[in-house]
Structures are given as C-alpha cells and as structure tokens.
Amino acid sequence: MAGKKQMTLARIRRHPVLSFPDRRAIRFKFAGRSLSGLEGDTIASALHAAGIRILSHSPRYQRPRGFFCAIGRCSSCFVHVYGVPNVRACVTYLEPGMEIMPQRGRGAFGRAKAVRPAKRSEKTRRPD
C-alpha cells in the first residue's frame, strides 16, 4: 500500500504539453520487497517512482549511490539482477518478476546479500 502511494506521488501524471498513455503494471522485487513499475520503465525509473533512491554503495567508503547521469555513463546505479552484479539500473528495462538487489562495493556474482536499512530515511538521504 505504501509503495503504491509513493509511486503515485513520484510520477508525473498530468502535464500541459506531454501526454502519458496508460501502461501495464509490472511486478518485481527489490531487496526482497515486492514492488510494481510500469511497462517501459527502466529499473531505476521504477525504483525512483517507488520512492527508493539508494541503489548501491560505493566500493571505498560504502557511501550510498543513486540515480545520477541516467544515461549509463557514471556507474552510480549498479544493482544485482538475478545475482549478476554491475547492471546499470538507469538503462536496463524492467521485466516482470525481476529480482533486483542493491549492490555493495564492486559486487560479486551469485546471490547478493540484503543491505541493512539505512539509519536515515532513503527519501531524505542525498546520494553522493
């Protein structure tokens, strides 16, 4: 329920110039949480719409990383998809049933460990 509410708040529904056709909902999992995005979303856009801003943690200082360039150039959005590390969430389309985990450091093949929840709210933390 909370995810649905956040998705509504984070998406642009009405715009004076652009139109947004209806799209089919897609269910997926992020860090064990069941969420939904829309057909045509990238992983990052679906997570952003669900209110999730932290996608990975930096290798050296474990600082939270999020959506940054959104064109596949900065590596700030690396996630594990089906256990495969270093998948760029901003340029990878969401698929039904996708299992996604945030990435810590350089990542490793296999099942990624769940990341402990941040002390501060993800919505208020600024990725750096």
Ligand code: FES
């Ligand atoms: S946000 Fe820069 S590569 Fe994805």
